[in-house]
Amino acid sequence: VSYPTAEEERRIVADHGARSTAMSPADWGVEARADAATIDAAVKTVAKVRLVDEVIDYIVALVRGTRDVADLESGASPRAGAMLAGAARARAALDGRDFVIPDDVKTLAPALLRHRLILSPAAEISGRAIEDVVAQIIETIEAPR
DSSP states (O other): OOOOOOHHHHHIIIIIIIIIIOOOOOGGTOOOOSSSHHHHHHHHHTTTOOOOHHHHHHHHHHHHHHGOOOOEEEOOOOOHHHHHHHHHHHHHHHOOBBOOOOHHHHHHHHHHHHGGGGEEEHHHHOOOOOOHHHHHHHHSSOOOO
């Protein structure tokens, strides 16, 4: 992809960077699916979902497990664990539960971890996929019962 000309770039900056107000989602063709009250109720529902110590320990073990794998140059940060916990609580709420189960974590971990990890050069050269590495970590760490 080539860069825009100076004039095109100037127009981009003028059109987008010099706005006094942010574009509304409707400007991008995004339609509202929920109003503020519905979103507030959903947030309050998720806030009531319980996360027991065993599941917290499982999340921590999964995240820490990404730091001890030869195929990874860089593992997940503690923030990844916090985000995984929040996502698991939301999934539990969507399933009508007020508690998180290990399967919530297992289901969400690949999507939540894969973009936070960096394959080692050797793993890249050998054709390893980040999804396979994450799956191996999930299989290795025992989930609570």
